[in-house]
Amino acid sequence: MAQQLLDELLRGSKNVMTRKRIINFYMNNRSSTIPELSKELNLSIPTVAKIIAEMYDDGYVMNYGKMETNKGRSPTLYGLTPNSGYFVGVDIKKSNLNLGLMNFIGDFVKMDLGVPYHYENTQQGLDRLCDDIKEFIEHLDVDKERILNIGINISGRVNPEIGHSFSLFNFEERPLVDIMAEKIGYPVTIDNDTRAMTYGEMMKGCVKGEKNVIFVNLSWGVGCGLIINGELHTGKSGFSGEFGHFPIFDNELLCHCGKRGCLETEISGMALHRNLLQCVKNGQQTILARKIIKDESTLTLEDIINATNKEDLLCIELVEEIGQKLGRYLAGLINLLNPEMVIIGGVLAQTGDSVLQPIKSAVRKYSLNLVNRDSAIVLSKLQDKAGVVGACLLARKCMFQLN
Numbered sequence: 001m002a003q004q005l006l007d008e009l010l011r012g013s014k015n016v017m018t019r020k021r022i023i024n025f026y027m028n029n030r031s032s033t034i035p036e037l038s039k040e041l042n043l044s045i046p047t048v049a050k051i052i053a054e055m056y057d058d059g060y061v062m063n064y065g066k067m068e069t070n071k072g073r074s075p076t077l078y079g080l081t082p083n084s085g086y087f088v089g090v091d092i093k094k095s096n097l098n099l100g101l102m103n104f105i106g107d108f109v110k111m112d113l114g115v116p117y118h119y120e121n122t123q124q125g126l127d128r129l130c131d132d133i134k135e136f137i138e139h140l141d142v143d144k145e146r147i148l149n150i151g152i153n154i155s156g157r158v159n160p161e162i163g164h165s166f167s168l169f170n171f172e173e174r175p176l177v178d179i180m181a182e183k184i185g186y187p188v189t190i191d192n193d194t195r196a197m198t199y200g201e202m203m204k205g206c207v208k209g210e211k212n213v214i215f216v217n218l219s220w221g222v223g224c225g226l227i228i229n230g231e232l233h234t235g236k237s238g239f240s241g242e243f244g245h246f247p248i249f250d251n252e253l254l255c256h257c258g259k260r261g262c263l264e265t266e267i268s269g270m271a272l273h274r275n276l277l278q279c280v281k282n283g284q285q286t287i288l289a290r291k292i293i294k295d296e297s298t299l300t301l302e303d304i305i306n307a308t309n310k311e312d313l314l315c316i317e318l319v320e321e322i323g324q325k326l327g328r329y330l331a332g333l334i335n336l337l338n339p340e341m342v343i344i345g346g347v348l349a350q351t352g353d354s355v356l357q358p359i360k361s362a363v364r365k366y367s368l369n370l371v372n373r374d375s376a377i378v379l380s381k382l383q384d385k386a387g388v389v390g391a392c393l394l395a396r397k398c399m400f401q402l403n
Contacts, residue, residue, distance in 0.1 A: 018043070018051055023060070023080065023400050027106065031064045031079035052078055060084045060104075080105045086142055088150040088186070089391030090133055091193065094119055094220050095300065097129075098384065099136045102392035106204075110140060113384060126169045130183040137186075150186050151395030153193035153387050155221070159238040160191040160398070189398040193217070193387055194241055197380075198225025199232050199397075200390030201343055205381040210340040214333055215380075216243070218326065218355070219346035220269040220301060221256070224333070244268065248329065267325045269301045269347055275318050276304060286314040301347055308351045316354050323355040327362025334367045334375050345380030352379065 021041055038048040055061040062081040066074035082103040091098040100111040117132060119125065137144060156167025163177030172179060181188045198215035201207055215225035224243035226233040233240055244264035245257055255262035265271060280292045288307050292299055308315040348355050360377050380386055
């Protein structure tokens with residue numbers, strides 16, 4: 001069934017485009033009657049009824065029962081068949097993977113968070129990533145032939161339209177999606193990790209109808225996702241959102257992008273990690289001091305987050321400092337874009353008010369009052385699940401997007 005659907009999509013006939021419109025409608029509306037669908041698609045009821053009957057016979061659409069009504073005969077509701085297709089999402093972190101399986105209607109069947117993974121930007125690292133994805137798929141209790149697409153989040157510069165990563169796993173002239181599809185055995189799509197998190201929040205998180213949203217991914221680095229006029233913004237080549245590489249500081253600190261003084265050299269998990277190590281070397285006290293003195297290479301960002309949430313004063317002070325700095329430059333984005341909502345996500349968002357309140361305070365101080373009043377600043381609802389949720393949803397969106 002999955003191969004049949006893929007073949008149909010490749011043909012791109014008028015009938016296929018109508019089917020894609022129906023699938024897109026049901027992705028956002030769960031179920032509807034044929035008259036409602038007819039009105040939405042601006043097609044006659046007999047035409048829509050015929051296509052729905054075909055999709056029903058093919059197994060992509062099912063009868064959801066009768067619609068409750070007080071007037072006359074109750075019309076039949078139709079919607080997507082949950083097990084007619086599946087999508088795998090892969091969110092790559094610095095030291096682990098988050099993997100998920102989503103069915104056709106957008107419900108999650110399985111989610112494995114924190115799977116150990118040693119990130120390495122080498123051919124061997126790419127091979128291990130593909131092996132881990134294949135192992136996840138092998139243990140799934142679903143019909144493997146119905147897996148339609150695998151969405152993978154990649155940090156850095158990613159062009160999702162051509163499937164090329166310019167920052168990671170860029171070893172060949174061919175698009176990364178083609179290479180990984182060969183290795184894994186399923187169609188693959190890729191997108192920037194922060195943009196995937198933004199889409200996850202847009203579809204299943206904080207966003208409840210807001211059309212203009214800034215998402216800040218405050219993790220090892222710092223990135224930014226944008227929703228503009230209700231659409232995920234990618235930029236011309238998919239490179240939008242590189243907030244962390246604003247050339248802000250005269251600190252001569254080398255960023256991983258190769259330039260000096262980028263915003264994320266002082267506002268990121270990387271900066272938090274570096275600052276804590278320096279503080280301990282200077283003799284300041286923290287519950288992590290023994291671990292650092294024993295072997296500083298074992299200190300993880302998660303260790304610092306946990307210590308912050310256990311009210312370690314030094315860790316709280318360092319997180320608050322990053323929040324204050326972020327708020328100052330976030331105020332500039334708010335002045336520029338006038339969003340309805342700003343979402344703080346990523347690993348550091350797990351410190352809650354320790355990072356959120358300094359951000360809010362700095363935004364109030366440095367942004368225009370009339371502008372910041374429009375912008376609610378909130379923590380991510382999906383937290384560490386945002387990336388894998390977004391990866392699955394983008395894998396589905398990519399297959400059925402209307403050109």
